[in-house]
Amino acid sequence: MKINFTKSMLIPTLICLNLTTLDADQTKTIIVKVPEVPKVLAKVPNVNIITDNGTEYKNNPDIEVPKKSNAIGSSKRIPPNYNKKEHTEIFKDVKFGEVNNSRVSAYLQTAIIPKEELIKKLTVANFKVLSEYKVDKKGKLTSIVFTNDDMTKLASKDMRGFAGSLRILIDKQNSQISISNPLYVMKAFMQDEYNDKIAKETLYKLHSIFSDLKNSKDIVKFARLKRYHFMENMPYYKDMTKVATGDNKTLLEKAKKSKKIVYEHHLDNGSVIIGVELSSRTSKFVKKIGYQNSGLLPYPILIENNTAKILAPKYYIAVMYPLLSMSEFMTIATIPGAIQKDCDKVFR
Template sequence: MKKNVSSIVYSILMFVGVTTLSASDEISAYLLGSHIEVNVAKTKLQDAGFEVIASYTPVENGTTLVFTNDALKAQGAKPKRAHASVLRMFIDDKEKTISITNPIYFGKAFMQDDYQESVFIDQYEKINSAFPGLTASKDKLDADDIASFHFMMGMPYYEDQDELATGKNEELIAKVKAYKEGKLLIFELKLSDNCTLLGFDIGDKTKEFVKKIGRANAAVLPYCISIEDAKATSLAAKYYLAVSYPQLSMGQFMTISSVPGAIEKDLKKPFE
């Protein structure tokens, strides 16, 4: 959290024991827990007030649930903040674990200067109430570094997004729906009359990067496309993969050096 956060908020988060807040104010990217079945997870999310909008298989024997609620959608409807409208839960049937994106971490990353602490703490508390006993992932960053995160000098920041296509919003959405008979469209989430977030299935070869740098963070997929202001954009992969894998080493990054370009190419295909 920011240095001037109230002692009350610190006490709440320390009591819950998930975000690894300490003197260095580190925030974990993921909340980890013991394995549960997909249907059970869906019910728990729904009972906590979330809407599950997609069930996706990023790797073999693993399922990502994409979920949202009115509060998250309201945040995502703000200009250039669509990616903050969803959270993700990865259920790993192989390793018998679950991993949930920490709303505080990704809220700070994707909302930037529009981050409203109370909104994302509320989501955090809902998740912990629905799934008792969650623990912090080793993937983490100092709170003050999240919004300004980039992998290294010369690498993109959050705002350095890839422009995939231009045109009327409805025409861009129609192209994604029509591409491959709509089989690659994972979800469509309308956030406002001017903004829609789409979940998109990148190619099988492209998404093999998850196996190389860690299936524990497979909630990184599906990739998302934002349709807003007559543009289709996506988070630059060199940013999105790095912020989703904050412990990624340079050596690991080099093993997937071709992936960011492949992701951008896959995302542009519906608009060609």
């Protein structure tokens, strides 16, 4: 039996699908077209470059900035409340020191002036200078602690005494002065009792004294200051460390006998903040992590409700050095314990 394959054969091709049917009289070719894929227009978001004090920031809210690891062992640590280039907009009508795009600077900086002139300016503006403290032996770094009636009254509440004063660092090495920003300090140390009116009035007084104040590079998200900590499992503001117990008056008398007190700041509620000089060995930690924020010394101790307590050193150092990296913190790993011991000795 002879089979004729020409009537039923299918002939495929690689370019298109041809279905060919052959019979005795004619040849018919059917071409099946592959449907076209619809075109999709991708919209690429514009990226605006904003320059602030020589630093460029990309204004593109559609791009998510990848998070950096805070794990121990990484070369750098970025605190959860700080992103160096996360700015999306810079508001020109905001004064230096004010909250700008949800962020605030820890310090205000300006050109250096003689110490005597600086103290006179503070006095004229109704500030009270509590102490002058040489951070280094050569006298190139001087920490000045100052306050006023509004700050004192505001801080006269339980666990809020640390918000009652500000610091100025006279830095002859870099020919500048660095002032702790009242908005930053009060938000961190007053917590939920933060008073924006008093904080801004204090800031504006500083602007009236120093006409050319600029923000430092230490920028932190303002809303996160009340829950600020260095990283996971590190202390918060509320995690204060007790260094002595006893009657308030007795504790103050013991501290005076130690001859380590640099200043006393008596609050309206009967509490008192004392600034104490750390041992020469302990205080050298500012050299390792940078003198630029060394105005945190002398170390403050709050005496209230028959207890002497300090801000946990791991918290206090971190909040005063918001750019501190993990590798830098590891170089002073023994310092938090040494600070606690130095403060404890003040009351023995």
